[in-house]
Amino acid sequence: MKQIFYILLILAFSALTAFAQRPPSISSPEVAPDHSITFRYYAPKAQKVMVSGEFLAAPMLMTKDTSGIWSVTVPSVKPDIYPYSFWVDSVQIADPNNTYIFANERFKRSIVEVHGDQPLIHSLQNVPHGKINYRYYQSSTLGTTRTLLVYTPPNFDANGKTKYPVLYLIHGGSDTEETWTKVGRANLIADNLIAQKKATPMIIVMPYANVAPSPRELFTKDMMNDIIPFVESNYPVLTDSKSRAIAGFSVGGGQTLNIGLTNPDKFAYVCSYAPFTATDEFKKNFGNWSPNAALMNKQLKLFTISIATEDFLYESVKQNIAMFKEKQLNLETLVVSGGHTWMNCKLYLANTLQQIFK
C-alpha cells in the first residue's frame, strides 16, 4: 500500500515537472576548467536566442539542437563574476537555470562566477566571516519603512566595548540594497582584506538609495536625518568624521559626491566610483561652487574618484575631476581599463577598503 503511494507521489512530482516543460538534463551556465563557459536555454519555439554578457564585446548567437535547447560556448574568460542575460527573440531575460540573479530593479540578468586558479579578492575563502544584517528603518524623510543591509566584521562585538568606523556604500541607479553584496561581494572583499590585515574592521551600511518618484535629493536628507542616526543608535560605532566614509557607484557615485562634499565635517572619506552627475542636485551643489578648499582639504582625509577608460561616463567624469581639481581640492584618481561594470566596482571597493580608517 505504501509502495503505491510512493509511486503516486513520484508521478505527481513528474507531472509538475512536465507542466514546467523543463528538460531535466539542462545545466546552465557550465564553467569548464579552462574558464570557458557554456550557456544553455530551452526554447523550442524561439526564432533567435543570443547570450550577452560583460565578458563579451557583442552578443553571441546560440544554436538550437533537435530537442529545442539553444547553446553556445564562450571561450576562456578572465576569472571574475560576470552579469549576463539571454536575448530571446529580442526580449532580455535571466537564465532560468541559474539561481544567481543580478539584484536590479530594471534589468533581469544572471551572474556567473569564474573561479581563478588562486582565490580572488572577492572569493569565498576559509577566513573568519562577518555577518550581513537585513534591517528595516523608519524614514521620517520619506514617511515610510525602508530596508538597508549592514555588514558587521568578523568577531563583531555588539555589546559596545569596541566601537567601529562606518562606510556608507551606495548602489547604482537601478540596483537594490542587495547589489553590493550579491554582485559586488562587499562582505567577502571586506572579510578577505580584514583577514589579510589590509583593512581595518569596519561596519558597512548599504542602504536602498532609490527614492523615486520623490526628487533625487531626498536621498541626501534620508541619509543624513534617518540612516546615519539609525545606524548610530543601533550599532556600536565611532561618530567622529574620521570614522565615517561614503562611497558609491554610478548614480550612487553621484550621490556620494553630493552627500560627502556638502558634509565634509561629517565624512572624512569620500570615494566616488564612475559617478553619474547629470542631475539637478549635482548642478545645484557644484554649478557655482566656491568651496573653502584649504578647510576641505584638512577635513577630507581622502577624496577619490575611480573610473575606467571605456566607461560610458569616462568623458563626463574627466570633466568632474578637472572641476574638482580646478577648485584646488586634493583629489586622488584611480583610472583602470574596462567599462561601467561591477567587475570594476569590486576593484574600486577593494582599493577603498585598504585606504580608509587608517
Added chain:
Amino acid sequence: MKQIFYILLILAFSALTAFAQRPPSISSPEVAPDHSITFRYYAPKAQKVMVSGEFLAAPMLMTKDTSGIWSVTVPSVKPDIYPYSFWVDSVQIADPNNTYIFANERFKRSIVEVHGDQPLIHSLQNVPHGKINYRYYQSSTLGTTRTLLVYTPPNFDANGKTKYPVLYLIHGGSDTEETWTKVGRANLIADNLIAQKKATPMIIVMPYANVAPSPRELFTKDMMNDIIPFVESNYPVLTDSKSRAIAGFSVGGGQTLNIGLTNPDKFAYVCSYAPFTATDEFKKNFGNWSPNAALMNKQLKLFTISIATEDFLYESVKQNIAMFKEKQLNLETLVVSGGHTWMNCKLYLANTLQQIFK
C-alpha cells in the same frame, strides 16, 4: 560645454535603454484598489503568452496590443502574497518588470503582494523589527562553507544576558535559504506576533537544506553536527530541548520529521508542514519503527503536521498521520483548505510561532 556633456550623457542612457528594448511605460504587476491585478509583458514576436499564478486555477491567456505588449487583468483576489510566472511560447519565465523574485533554484517565478484593507500577519507594520543575519558556517559533514540565515528578534541582546529559544526552519525542495524570509516572510510574521505578545521572542535559523548530489540524509548530520553547534556557539541561546524547535515545508517537512523524531531528546517541538516523505531516509527511519511512545510523548511538548486538502501530498500526508497515530504518538493536526503553497506556509508558521516555547 557642460550642457553638451549632459546631453551626451542622456543620449548614452537612452541608447542603453534602447538596447534593452524595454518600452519605458510598462508596469507589471499592477494591483488595483479592488485587488484585481494587471500583468504586462513585452514580447512583440511571441505567439502565445499566458500568466499562471497561485491565485488562478489555470493559466490565463494574455492578449497583445499593437506595441507588442501582452496583458491581462485577473479579477479581485484574496489579499496575500502569490507566486506567478509568464509562459511565453511554453517557456516559463519570471516577470522581467517585477523586482520581487521567488527565491528558488528551479522555477523562476515572481511574487506579487496584494495588501488587505487591514494588515495581514505577514504585512510590514510599524512594530519593532528583528534582524536577518546572513551567515557562513563551515560544514564538516559536507566539507564546505555553507550559508544560513538567522532571524534575531526585536531588542535582541547579543551580549548573552538574555538567552533565547531557537526554531530551525527548513525550506521546500528546490527553495533556498532565502525562501522563508523573501516568500514566507518568517521575519515579519515573527515581528508581528512578538509585538502582539502572541509569540515568545526567539531566534529562527533558516539553513540551506539542499545537499545534492550528496545523499539526502547528510542534511540530518549537517543539522546535528554543524548547524546547531554553529548557532549555539555564535548566539546566546538556550540549549535544552524545550528551547529547541524544528519546522519545515514539503521536502523540508520530511526533513523535519526525520531530524526531529529521531532526536526527541534534542527537539521538544516538531512541526511538519505538508511533508514530502517518499524518501529512502524516511523509509529507513519509520518503515519498521517501534518508538517508545510513552517516552516520546513526554519528550515532545508539541508534534504537529499541517496539510491542506487540495495539497498534492494530501493523501500521502494522511497516511503519515495515520502511521504516527497508530504508533500512539500525540500528534496534533492542522488541516486547512488550499494547496501546496507558500500562502499556506505562512499560515502554518504563524500557527507554530504561537504554540512553541510557552
